[in-house]
Amino acid sequence: MFDFLDSDWFNIGLEIVFLLLISYDIKKYKETKKKEYITNIVLTIGFAIWVLYPYYKSYFGWEESQKSELISTCVDANDTKTCKCVDEAIFKEYTYDEYKLLDKNSTEYKEFTKEAKEDCLDDSWF
Structure with a gap:
């Protein structure tokens, strides 16, 4: 049922989502200079590493x-x-x-x- 989780396209999709989230937070931080956007960026990068690491460890x-x-x-x-x-x-x-x-x-x-x-x-x- 969840065979799509093993596909390379799922990994690429996740990478794109994480890049979009990070770029949005960077844009918002540049506009407002609020520290909460830096927290969002760090948390998004940490979550991306936590999610994508198992997919790439075998490669x-x-x-x-x-x-x-x-x-x-x-x-x-x-x-x-x-x-x-x-x-x-x-x-x-x-x-x-x-x-x-x-x-x-x-x-x-x-x-x-x-x-x-x-x-x-x-x-x-x-």
């Missing part, structure tokens, strides 16, 4: 050599598009250390890869 947990190591183990050699899509889902979901410690034969991981493949093959706009 920064992988180095290029680690990504190429995972991509080279892709099983589905005939369909590289699906393979790349599943790899991107893994990069988003797990950090490198979590992925290395993960049991690849567990039902949870198999269900994750199955859902990732279904999402990759889905041609819908959402």
Whole structure:
């Protein structure tokens, strides 16, 4: 039901909302010089970091050599598009250390890869 929370467009939308809120408070502060707008700016930046950090932690947990190591183990050699899509889902979901410690034969991981493949093959706009 809440699959849109994992999409990149949701993250981009949140970033735009936070930038609009911050720019509005900066504009109001310049006009009125009231300190409450500075408080709003600081709180908005803090809330943005608190909300967006979990979405980006996995992106920064992988180095290029680690990504190429995972991509080279892709099983589905005939369909590289699906393979790349599943790899991107893994990069988003797990950090490198979590992925290395993960049991690849567990039902949870198999269900994750199955859902990732279904999402990759889905041609819908959402």
